[in-house]
Amino acid sequence: MDRAWRDRELQRAEALLSAESSGLELHRQDAHPPPDAIGAVDGFGVVMADHGLQASVYLFEAWGAGRDAAAMLEEMTDGDRYRAASALNGALMLLAVAEADDAAAVAALDQLIGAFSGME
Amino acid sequence: MREAHQSDETERVQARRAPAPAPAARPEQGGAGLVRLQRRAGNAVVVRALQTKLTVGGVGDRFEREADEVADQVVRSLRAAMSDPQPDDAVRRRPGDIPPGQIQAVAPGPARDEFVSRSRALTGRVQRNGDGLDTFLEKLKETSDLTSLRGQVTEWKGEDVERAARHFGIPRFQDIVFALGHELLGKTTATEMCALDPKNPLAVPVGSLAQRVDIAKRWKVSAGDFATHLALVAPTEGGTPTGALMKAAREYGVAFPARFEAVLGHRSFSIDSIKPEVELVSQPERDQVWQDKRLMAKAKGLLNNPNDYLDLLPMLRVFTPPTGATIAGAQPGWDKHISSDQVDIYITQHLSHYVGKLVGRKAQGEISVVGDEDWEFAFRRQWPTLDPTLVKPNAFVDVDQPKRQIWIHKDRGDSGTAIHEGMHKYASDNIRNIMRVKFPGRLPISQLDEGLTEYFTRLVTPKLGITRTSYPNPLKFATSIIGVISEAIAAKAYYDGDLDLLVNTYLAKTGRSTAQWELFAKALEEENWIVATRVWNTGA
Numbered sequence: 001m002d003r004a005w006r007d008r009e010l011q012r013a014e015a016l017l018s019a020e021s022s023g024l025e026l027h028r029q030d031a032h033p034p035p036d037a038i039g040a041v042d043g044f045g046v047v048m049a050d051h052g053l054q055a056s057v058y059l060f061e062a063w064g065a066g067r068d069a070a071a072m073l074e075e076m077t078d079g080d081r082y083r084a085a086s087a088l089n090g091a092l093m094l095l096a097v098a099e100a101d102d103a104a105a106v107a108a109l110d111q112l113i114g115a116f117s118g119m120e
Numbered sequence: 121m122r123e124a125h126q127s128d129e130t131e132r133v134q135a136r137r138a139p140a141p142a143p144a145a146r147p148e149q150g151g152a153g154l155v156r157l158q159r160r161a162g163n164a165v166v167v168r169a170l171q172t173k174l175t176v177g178g179v180g181d182r183f184e185r186e187a188d189e190v191a192d193q194v195v196r197s198l199r200a201a202m203s204d205p206q207p208d209d210a211v212r213r214r215p216g217d218i219p220p221g222q223i224q225a226v227a228p229g230p231a232r233d234e235f236v237s238r239s240r241a242l243t244g245r246v247q248r249n250g251d252g253l254d255t256f257l258e259k260l261k262e263t264s265d266l267t268s269l270r271g272q273v274t275e276w277k278g279e280d281v282e283r284a285a286r287h288f289g290i291p292r293f294q295d296i297v298f299a300l301g302h303e304l305l306g307k308t309t310a311t312e313m314c315a316l317d318p319k320n321p322l323a324v325p326v327g328s329l330a331q332r333v334d335i336a337k338r339w340k341v342s343a344g345d346f347a348t349h350l351a352l353v354a355p356t357e358g359g360t361p362t363g364a365l366m367k368a369a370r371e372y373g374v375a376f377p378a379r380f381e382a383v384l385g386h387r388s389f390s391i392d393s394i395k396p397e398v399e400l401v402s403q404p405e406r407d408q409v410w411q412d413k414r415l416m417a418k419a420k421g422l423l424n425n426p427n428d429y430l431d432l433l434p435m436l437r438v439f440t441p442p443t444g445a446t447i448a449g450a451q452p453g454w455d456k457h458i459s460s461d462q463v464d465i466y467i468t469q470h471l472s473h474y475v476g477k478l479v480g481r482k483a484q485g486e487i488s489v490v491g492d493e494d495w496e497f498a499f500r501r502q503w504p505t506l507d508p509t510l511v512k513p514n515a516f517v518d519v520d521q522p523k524r525q526i527w528i529h530k531d532r533g534d535s536g537t538a539i540h541e542g543m544h545k546y547a548s549d550n551i552r553n554i555m556r557v558k559f560p561g562r563l564p565i566s567q568l569d570e571g572l573t574e575y576f577t578r579l580v581t582p583k584l585g586i587t588r589t590s591y592p593n594p595l596k597f598a599t600s601i602i603g604v605i606s607e608a609i610a611a612k613a614y615y616d617g618d619l620d621l622l623v624n625t626y627l628a629k630t631g632r633s634t635a636q637w638e639l640f641a642k643a644l645e646e647e648n649w650i651v652a653t654r655v656w657n658t659g660a
């Protein structure tokens with residue numbers, strides 16, 4: 001994989017999740033699950049301070065290649081206790097998880113998904 | 121330039137000193153007879169006949185006198201033929217047709233070799249001696265193989281061309297020009313080639329293109345050479361539309377990439393003029409052009425108006441594949457964006473009840489999937505004050521440009537991006553234009569317009585197995601509005617641009633006031649979702 005493209009895409013992911021784009025203050029952490037566990041080549045995580053929202057961003061080798069992994073993780077996570085949602089943007093994939101009883105976290109999840117999906 | 125009588129004397133001396141071969145057939149009298157013999161038997165026979173008649177004997181004897189008479193006769197007849205080129209006949213003639221007195225181009229063979237060598241010697245003498253154009257033209261009359269002179273006249277200027285045209289008469293000069301090669305053609309305009317006689321139909325600019333085609337066909341100019349010729353004359357062919365040049369090249373058999381390249385330097389290049397020609401070809405032919413980096417760089421460099429280059433990309437249906445690996449066996453749309461013609465198929469198939477009667481609305485020819493360089497070029501044209509390295513949409517419609525074209529970044533978005541963007545092309549831009557001016561937000565878009573666009577997009581995408589996640593909040597509010605006014609009213613407002621219909625129906629159904637609507641609309645456009653939710657629920 002082209003290293004320059006890889007770095008550019010990860011920077012684009014950071015821009016999509018930035019405060020200017022998402023309207024949310026997020027802090028960096030590791031991706032959960034790790035990228036290699038789901039066939040991704042790289043990734044990172046973010047968490048919203050004081051609220052039960054965290055998300056992981058993954059970079060795959062090809063455009064749209066994160067679709068199956070996104071569906072799998074969303075199905076595994078979404079339920080009574082947690083609200084999960086995923087989004088694709090090119091070779092990038094986002095999985096966001098919010099505590100279902102945290103209204104602010106659930107609202108922020110929608111905001112995060114929308115920001116990551118990008119303007120069209 | 122040598123005087124005529126000196127030339128005659130020299131030729132008579134040369135004829136007398138020729139060796140004495142075996143007797144041969146007696147030539148007919150005059151230049152016409154000589155040319156007929158040449159056609160039948162070739163040049164070598166003619167030379168031998170002349171030499172036979174010019175057997176050298178003692179000085180002043182009857183053989184010498186007869187040789188002088190024959191030589192005089194031949195020279196006189198040749199000069200008479202060359203000074204009267206009979207233009208009308210020459211226009212219609214083919215290379216194989218010989219009007220009386222004209223010297224033909226020689227067929228390949230030993231006779232041709234002899235004349236080629238003569239021509240080269242002639243040209244060499246001209247160049248060595250520094251003879252002027254007039255001398256050269258005189259000697260050109262003695263040459264029958266004009267193709268041997270290719271490349272010899274590349275230094276001719278426009279006035280030289282004019283003088284040569286006068287010298288030979290226009291129609292014959294055109295033939296000479298083509299025989300001499302397109303280096304010369306590149307230096308002449310249609311006007312220079314045939315404008316000297318106002319009555320000459322070749323002087324008409326439109327006719328000049330047709331005449332070029334005709335002459336090229338008569339001289340069997342290859343399609344590649346014809347394309348080169350057009351590329352050379354295009355900078356001066358201001359009177360001929362670019363599309364007409366491309367059409368002429370197409371009818372001549374020039375391949376699409378070559379005829380596209382030929383017209384790039386056209387003095388009055390018009391993107392609208394070439395559009396019918398671009399629409400006429402197949403997508404694989406268009407692909408050959410936009411996938412040729414050299415050719416596209418040349419287009420970008422030659423087209424003076426940057427809008428022409430950007431208008432060219434959707435016209436060619438540029439569809440750049442994404443960076444990275446591909447998924448083997450992936451369905452269309454799963455490993456790259458959906459093409460614009462497929463977008464039209466999906467939208468018209470699944471929303472025919474809303475878009476079926478909309479005339480002229482389509483995505484095909486309106487979408488370009490591009491990489492970083494062209495993306496940035498289009499982005500900066502639409503939003504000159506925004507930085508594309510900081511603001512990174514997946515796609516956009518350049519709404520402030522007359523043609524409202526769609527730009528999709530090859531590495532961004534999802535399988536439904538092209539459908540969302542294509543939906544914008546089916547809709548009126550009225551709602552967007554009114555809302556973003558009346559309630560300006562953080563971004564140069566309308567959240568209501570995007571919400572409605574996403575709503576109608578999601579009437580299509582699930583049927584294709586595509587999951588969309590864009591614009592969740594605008595979609596939520598658009599769905600709420602539609603729940604009040606009905607999908608049919610919302611569709612009419614969206615596709616026809618009737619915002620008043622949408623608002624008035626909402627007010628009538630809810631009993632809310634205009635002020636309450638505007639409070640909601642403002643919060644919506646400012647992406648203040650919490651306030652928008654509160655106003656939607658309570659009216660305050």
